[in-house]
Amino acid sequence: NAGVMQNPRHLVRRRGQEARLRCSPMKGHSHVYWYRQLPEEGLKFMVYLQKENIIDESGMPKERFSAEFPKEGPSILRIQQVVRGDSAAYFCASSPPGTDFGTQYFGPGTRLLVL
Amino acid sequence: SQQGEEDPQALSIQEGENATMNCSYKTSINNLQWYRQNSGRGLVHLILIRSNEREKHSGRLRVTLDTSKKSSSLLITASRAADTASYFCAVRNTNAGKSTFGDGTTLTVKP
Numbered sequence: 001n002a003g004v005m006q007n008p009r010h011l012v013r014r015r016g017q018e019a020r021l022r023c024s025p026m027k028g029h030s031h032v033y034w035y036r037q038l039p040e041e042g043l044k045f046m047v048y049l050q051k052e053n054i055i056d057e058s059g060m061p062k063e064r065f066s067a068e069f070p071k072e073g074p075s076i077l078r079i080q081q082v083v084r085g086d087s088a089a090y091f092c093a094s095s096p097p098g099t100d101f102g103t104q105y106f107g108p109g110t111r112l113l114v115l
Numbered sequence: 116s117q118q119g120e121e122d123p124q125a126l127s128i129q130e131g132e133n134a135t136m137n138c139s140y141k142t143s144i145n146n147l148q149w150y151r152q153n154s155g156r157g158l159v160h161l162i163l164i165r166s167n168e169r170e171k172h173s174g175r176l177r178v179t180l181d182t183s184k185k186s187s188s189l190l191i192t193a194s195r196a197a198d199t200a201s202y203f204c205a206v207r208n209t210n211a212g213k214s215t216f217g218d219g220t221t222l223t224v225k226p
Contacts, residue, residue: 031212042203042216043158056213091157095212103148104205104214108157 002027004094004107005074012113019079019086021110025094032075033093033104034067043091049075082114121204121217129225134191136220138204141185145207148214149178149189151200158203161189196226 035043048056049069069075093104205214
């Protein structure tokens with residue numbers, strides 16, 4: 001069973017461009033979470049999605065950021081008009097279905113650099 | 116905020132010694148997880164302990180949970196240089212799927 005996949009692993013964008021980060025959860029997992037990590041800090045929750053639904057987006061900036069988890073295909077975190085402050089590592093995690101909030105399995109992350 | 120907060124921020128020990136890291140939180144939780152992160156890499160899940168559990172073991176790792184004190188500890192016995200990494204605790208409460216992380220403890224194990 002392959003782990004959580006994220007791509008790209010590294011992404012360089014100029015200010016004002018769009019960044020699209022992809023996450024494929026572990027097989028059978030229907031819950032996806034996105035986190036952001038700044039250097040020397042812990043992970044900060046952004047958004048929690050299930051298939052075709054956003055469950056909790058309390059950590060998402062109000063503007064420029066959006067996330068989706070379609071019925072088919074990976075989850076996408078989209079950042080429009082990137083600014084230098086968006087430079088960070090973005091991690092995706094998945095967990096299996098059901099109400100038992102168990103282990104979250106993390107992907108390797110996408111490191112976004114905004115020039 | 117129910118953020119997990121690790122203590123100490125940094126820990127340096129010799130190979131073979133034990134390393135203890137602590138985590139405190141503020142509100143009720145469903146479970147608490149410990150993760151390891153090597154520099155520039157993703158998070159590796161170590162142990163999950165539920166609110167009705169007091170202690171769990173996995174190899175050289177021992178995790179305790181004291182819900183009355185809202186704290187947890189991670190003990191790594193007989194440390195190795197390969198244990199050098201940052202260690203994070205993450206708490207999940209009973210009503211949300213998200214995890215709330217602390218800023219981590221940076222462990223350095225000297226050979």
